[in-house]
Structures are given as structure tokens and as C-alpha cells.
Amino acid sequence: MADKNNRGGWGLALLGGTIVAAIIVGNGGMPKFAPVKTDSGTAQAAQAAQAAPPLPAVGVARFHCPVPGAPVTQGFGPSWVMVNRVYIEPPYNGYSHFHVGLDLAKPQGAPIAAAEAGIVEKVDRNGYGTGKSAGYGNSVWIQVAQNREEFYGHLYVIAGNIQPGQHVAAGQIIGQVGSTGESTGPHLHFGVQEGGRWVDPAPMMNPC
Numbered sequence: 001m002a003d004k005n006n007r008g009g010w011g012l013a014l015l016g017g018t019i020v021a022a023i024i025v026g027n028g029g030m031p032k033f034a035p036v037k038t039d040s041g042t043a044q045a046a047q048a049a050q051a052a053p054p055l056p057a058v059g060v061a062r063f064h065c066p067v068p069g070a071p072v073t074q075g076f077g078p079s080w081v082m083v084n085r086v087y088i089e090p091p092y093n094g095y096s097h098f099h100v101g102l103d104l105a106k107p108q109g110a111p112i113a114a115a116e117a118g119i120v121e122k123v124d125r126n127g128y129g130t131g132k133s134a135g136y137g138n139s140v141w142i143q144v145a146q147n148r149e150e151f152y153g154h155l156y157v158i159a160g161n162i163q164p165g166q167h168v169a170a171g172q173i174i175g176q177v178g179s180t181g182e183s184t185g186p187h188l189h190f191g192v193q194e195g196g197r198w199v200d201p202a203p204m205m206n207p208c
């Protein structure tokens, strides 16, 4: 929580998506926890603590691979892959092209299972994608926690019941592997955002 260069800083402790404490770290000092007072007070925090599922231990995967048996053909990180003379990957983390997810290769039509339960947030069925999904073809965003979203790109088809606002269970089939949008061949592009920033899904995922 503290800055690496020890300049001090602050953060917010989240419990089930509810801010329960501000954490203040001074120069070389011990973190101080200041309870955050909200309108609904500690009752809300207690409720959130009850509702929040237990966090997995460090090093334990929190979700299953959405395409079982698929090899990871491109990992998370700086990228030099160009498709149709276009870089799919946007600039990120100081790199001009950064692959913001995992590519899981399987033949077209292979089923894609939701990695985690959540609510469908955005669906693009136009074969290319719009806005933040542009270039990723037929794609689906699923909100799996208040600050956490998962993204599925390049689908061949999206299951008919996958519509914004719909609840999705972990393991539910959401569509089929394809190569729509800017893609080199059939694969699922799987991305995870936490607090609006891309994170590497690999350490959180069971082996495919």
C-alpha cells in the first residue's frame, strides 16, 4: 500500500467493495488505519463483510480458464504483433503496443465458458467492436465485482442470452471461439480489468 520509494502515501481498504478504512502511511512509519464514516456507518461495513466471499489465499487461482485445453499463444505484456497492418494492442504501461490480455487458441466454434460469475455489461455483435472493444470483433464485457471486469474478444458467435444486464454463472457458455475483428486466427482474447486498469489474468487463472 505504501509507495516503494517510501515517500508515504495513502490508500483505501475495501471490504466487499465498501470502503471501510483510509490507510495513511507516513515516511517510514507504520500504516495508520482511519475508519471512514459513511451515512450508513459501520452497519453497512458489517453487512458487506458478511456478504463478501472469502478471498482466496495468495497463489491460489480465483477462476477457471475460459477455454479449457487451449494453449496461451500470447501472454500479457509488450507486443509487436501486427494484423492487417494494424496493431490491435493499444499503448499501455509506457509501451507503444501492449497486449492487455491472454490469447487462448482453439478451433473456431470451441465453447467459451465464463471465468467468473457476473453481470453482462457490454456486448458487441457487429463483427468488429465499438469504443473500448474496437478491433476485438464480437465481444463481451462482464462485471464480476464492483471494481473488476472481464473481457472476451474475437468470438465467432455470442450466445443469444448474453445481453447487457443479464446474470452469468461461472462456467456458463457465453459463445464460441472465433477470429472476428483484428485477429491472426481463431482464439479467445481474454482480459481482466481491476479499477479500470488491465492486469495479467495468468496468475489468477487455473491452468487451461
Ligand SMILES: [Zn+2]
Residues within 6 Å of the ligand: 074, 099, 101, 102, 103, 188, 189, 190
Ligand atoms: Zn489478444
